[in-house]
Amino acid sequence: ILNVEKIEKYYGYKGNVTKAIDNISFKVDKGEFVGIMGPSGSGKTTLLNCISTIDTITTGHININNKDITVLKRKALENFRRDELGFIFQDFNLLDTLTAYENIALALTIQNRGTREIDRLIKSVAKKLEISELLNNYPFQLSGGQKQRVASARALVTEPSLILADEPTGALDSKSARLLLDTFEKLNKEFQSTILMVTHDAFTASYAHRILFIKDGRIFNELIRGED
Amino acid sequence: ILNVEKIEKYYGYKGNVTKAIDNISFKVDKGEFVGIMGPSGSGKTTLLNCISTIDTITTGHININNKDITVLKRKALENFRRDELGFIFQDFNLLDTLTAYENIALALTIQNRGTREIDRLIKSVAKKLEISELLNNYPFQLSGGQKQRVASARALVTEPSLILADEPTGALDSKSARLLLDTFEKLNKEFQSTILMVTHDAFTASYAHRILFIKDGRIFNELIRGED
C-alpha cells in the first residue's frame, strides 16, 4: 500500500538549510501496523507530513496504492486525503470554534454522508474512546488528554484505509492510551487498516508489528516482532 | 512554601457545571520535588493553573510563602508570577512571532535584566537542554519535542523558587527527558527550588520525592519515596 523511495526534505533557503529527511526508503504492506521511533528533531513528524501530502518532499517518490502522490493533481490529492487517510496530528489541530462533536463530524461532512449516519458513527467512536460526555465541549473546555482523544476520533470515524498517527498517546494516561491502541488494533484486524504510528513510549510501541528507528533524518535500524 | 486548603474549582454556569477540583488540601515544603499523577481529565492542569494564579478557585485558600494568593492585589500577583514562579505549560504556549531566543528572553526582560546578562543566562540554559543551535528558529520551525524544551528553558532561565511543570516530558524521547529532569534535579538540589510536576510517565515520576494521585478532582493516594 505504501512505497517510499529515496525521499529527502530540506527546510530553509540557500544559506541556511536544514536537512530534515536524508534519503529514506521503505515499504509498508496493506494491514501492517508499523511504529516509528527516534530522538526529538530526528524527522518523524516531517516524514508523516510528507506521506500524508500535508508537506512536499524535495526529491524522491512516495507511492500509495501504486499512485505516485508527488505527481497527483490537486483534486486527486484532496480525494485521497478525504477518502483514504486518517491523520492524528502531534498538536491535535482541533478547530477552537467548533464543539468536539462538530470537530469529529467535519471528517464525515466532507464525505457527504447523511446526518443520521454521521450521528451514529460519532456516537460509536466516542463510546470506544470514552469521550461521550464531552461532545458538547469546545476545545478550551477539554483537558490535554481529552483533546487528543477527540482528535483521534476525528481521524478514525471515517474508518480510513491508511492511519497516520503522530504520538497519539503523548498526552494520555495508561488507561486512555490502552483504549486508543485497542481501537487501532481492532481497525487493523477487522478492516485491514494500515497504521503508521510515531511514538517514543515503549508500551505504545509494543502494539506495532514492526518498528523503524530514525535518527538525523535516516532510518538506522528496524525491529520486527517475533512470532507471537 | 505552599499550603493548599480545601480548594474547589467549578467550570460552567448554573445548569451545566463541571466540578474539576473537589476539596483538595496538601502542603509542600521548600525544596521538595513533588509529582502529580492521575487519569486524563482528573484535574491536574486545573490544579496547576489555580496554584500559579493563571486561573481562580471557586472556594478555599492557597498560601505561597505565607501569603494568601486568593486575596493578593493584581500588582502583587504580577510581581509574584514574575519573580518567584516558573511555569511549563502542557501546550507549550510559545509566541509564534518570536524566535526561540526571544521567547526565552521574555521571562528575563520583564525582570529588567541587562542584555549581556540575558544573553549569558539563555546560552547556559540552552546548552543544558541541547537547543543551542535552534535559538534563531521560530516555533513553526521546531519539532514538538524542541518546542517543549524551549518552553522549559523559558521557565527555568530565571531560576525561580517555585517551578510548576505540566507534563514537561510528554513530547520528549528518553534522552531529552533525562536532560530536562537532570536540570530540574540540579535546580532542586543546588538552589532549593521547589518543584510541582504533573506526569503520567513512570520514568519521569521516578525523579519526584513524593507523588500525589488525583482522580475526579480529589487526592485519593500518596506515595513517598523510601530512603535511598
Ligand SMILES: Nc1ncnc2c1ncn2[C@@H]1O[C@H](COP(=O)(O)OP(=O)(O)OP(=O)(O)O)[C@@H](O)[C@H]1O
Ligand atoms: N474551561 C473549561 N470549561 C469546562 N470544563 C473544563 C474546562 N477546562 C477543563 N475542564 C474540565 O475539567 C476537567 C479537568 O481538566 P484538566 O485539564 O485539569 O485535566 P487533566 O488532569 O490535566 O487531564 P490531562 O491528563 O488529559 O491533561 C476535565 O474533565 C475537563 O473537561
Ligand SMILES: Nc1ncnc2c1ncn2[C@@H]1O[C@H](COP(=O)(O)OP(=O)(O)OP(=O)(O)O)[C@@H](O)[C@H]1O
Ligand atoms: N518549518 C521548518 N523550518 C525549518 N526547520 C524545520 C521546520 N520544521 C521542522 N524543522 C526541523 O526539522 C527537524 C525535524 O523535525 P520533526 O518535527 O520532523 O522532528 P520529530 O522527529 O517529529 O521530533 P519530536 O519528537 O520532537 O516531535 C528538526 O530539527 C526541526 O528543527
Ligand SMILES: [Mg+2]
Ligand atoms: Mg514530532
Ligand SMILES: [Mg+2]
Ligand atoms: Mg492536563
